[in-house]
Amino acid sequence: MIIKDNAREYDMKKFDEYSSMTQGIINRLIYSRFDSIRSLLANNRCNKLRASTLKEMIQNENDLERIKKVFDYSTEEIIFYVDYSIKNFPFVK
Numbered sequence: 001m002i003i004k005d006n007a008r009e010y011d012m013k014k015f016d017e018y019s020s021m022t023q024g025i026i027n028r029l030i031y032s033r034f035d036s037i038r039s040l041l042a043n044n045r046c047n048k049l050r051a052s053t054l055k056e057m058i059q060n061e062n063d064l065e066r067i068k069k070v071f072d073y074s075t076e077e078i079i080f081y082v083d084y085s086i087k088n089f090p091f092v093k
Helices: 012-017 020-041 051-057 061-071 075-088
Strands: 002-005 008-011
Touching: 002 020, 008 012, 008 020, 012 020, 020 051, 020 061, 020 075, 051 075, 061 075
Parallel strands: none
Antiparallel strands: 002 008
């Protein structure tokens, strides 16, 4: 997966080759996008959606289309951001 951030591109296949600072930037970018997706789909922004609920919601075509319209992410990107966040960030529950 190639993650684009303005003019920068990060190849997740080469994640381990990047410096720890660049890895931190990538992780913050992914978490930020995950959090934006979660906030968009939440009915009550004060209570964040559980990761399992969010994962179920992105299986719904209507929710996927809503995310695509607002953020201009592809389906693969949306699924990647959610899955990566669940697997790699212990604070995502």
